[in-house]
Amino acid sequence: MAVLVTGGAGYIGSHMANELIDAGEDVVVLDDLSAGFWWAVPPEATLVQGDAGDQALVARIIREHGVDAVAHFAAKIVVPESVVDPLGYYLNNTVKTRALIETAVRAGVRRFIFSSTAAVYGEPSANPIPEDLPLAPINPYGRSKMMSEWMLRDAGAAHGLGYVILRYFNVAGADPKGRTGQSSPNATHLIKVAAQAALGKRPFMEVFGVDFPTKDGSGVRDYVQVTDLVRAHVAALKHLRAGGESLVCNCGYGSGYSVLEVIDTVKKVSGANFTVKLSPRRAGDPAALTAKADLIREKLHWQPEFDDLETIVQQALAWEERLVRKNAA
Numbered sequence: 001m002a003v004l005v006t007g008g009a010g011y012i013g014s015h016m017a018n019e020l021i022d023a024g025e026d027v028v029v030l031d032d033l034s035a036g037f038w039w040a041v042p043p044e045a046t047l048v049q050g051d052a053g054d055q056a057l058v059a060r061i062i063r064e065h066g067v068d069a070v071a072h073f074a075a076k077i078v079v080p081e082s083v084v085d086p087l088g089y090y091l092n093n094t095v096k097t098r099a100l101i102e103t104a105v106r107a108g109v110r111r112f113i114f115s116s117t118a119a120v121y122g123e124p125s126a127n128p129i130p131e132d133l134p135l136a137p138i139n140p141y142g143r144s145k146m147m148s149e150w151m152l153r154d155a156g157a158a159h160g161l162g163y164v165i166l167r168y169f170n171v172a173g174a175d176p177k178g179r180t181g182q183s184s185p186n187a188t189h190l191i192k193v194a195a196q197a198a199l200g201k202r203p204f205m206e207v208f209g210v211d212f213p214t215k216d217g218s219g220v221r222d223y224v225q226v227t228d229l230v231r232a233h234v235a236a237l238k239h240l241r242a243g244g245e246s247l248v249c250n251c252g253y254g255s256g257y258s259v260l261e262v263i264d265t266v267k268k269v270s271g272a273n274f275t276v277k278l279s280p281r282r283a284g285d286p287a288a289l290t291a292k293a294d295l296i297r298e299k300l301h302w303q304p305e306f307d308d309l310e311t312i313v314q315q316a317l318a319w320e321e322r323l324v325r326k327n328a329a
């Protein structure tokens with residue numbers, strides 16, 4: 001029995017691979033290494049370089065390793081990039097997910113855990129957002145994930161594939177043991193960018209929009225620590241293996257911080273007073289996204305351990321420093 005982790009050399013997927021190894025699972029990572037790093041994959045896991053949409057390759061992996069569950073992380077994840085390259089996003093996130101679901105069904109895999117996103121809600125009419133709010137994504141990234149959710153639900157109903165769809169809010173921080181973290185040099189996500197500015201890797205950073213209808217005008221997000229997030233996937237795996245029902249759950253803490261609050265926290269924790277510029281809104285950004293976070297606790301017995309912005313920021317800074325040393329070595 002093994003778990004196939006697509007995108008397992010990437011930020012969230014590599015945390016998942018470590019968490020599964022810690023739990024004593026056999027792990028096969030499938031990653032095209034376009035955004036991931038071979039060294040981020042734990043040595044106990046098998047790394048296959050390839051495409052999650054390559055049906056012959058995936059069928060062979062499932063057969064050879066006795067894969068009983070797929071955790072599908074491989075995706076493009078940058079909202080503004082999806083606005084300028086929608087077809088790239090639909091190919092990578094939607095078309096290849098269709099191929100992967102089909103391969104799993106044909107090979108008799110009965111469990112599928114899918115990385116979805118709060119972006120499926122668009123500009124939500126309620127905050128915190130309940131899972132049953134009608135989906136209305138406002139950018140191609142959100143639509144690419146919404147379509148994957150639909151396919152998974154329909155394939156689940158038609159073919160008996162059990163699934164857990166986790167809608168991530170804003171994932172941040174790093175492995176508390178320091179094994180992996182957000183490593184992309186061109187990352188665009190707020191806490192990563194602020195950590196880079198704090199360490200002098202960027203001359204300044206920008207706040208994208210201070211005219212949103214929020215507490216201080218900047219965007220509000222629910223920042224969830226990455227180890228907590230992947231533990232929800234391990235809980236989902238256990239749930240499905242025990243014969244539990246298919247689920248769609250938000251994965252966030254239920255509280256939001258503004259961009260300006262996050263930047264203040266990074267300045268406080270790092271002690272660095274980096275330059276912050278106020279810039280126009282970024283394409284496709286909603287004002288506020290916070291999770292109604294009850295379902296995941298109830299159904300998966302999820303108990304987060306790192307629900308604290310300062311802790312998340314400390315981990316992000318520690319990983320960023322580690323990257324500096326890694327690159328210098």
Ligand code: UDP
Binds near residue numbers: 170190205208218220
């Ligand atoms: N943001 C920002 N400056 C940056 C990166 C992000 O002001 O350099 C803002 C962005 O506009 C949004 C929030 O931070 O309001 C979170 O953005 P991020 O890209 O981290 O995640 P997203 O919510 O887009 O998935």
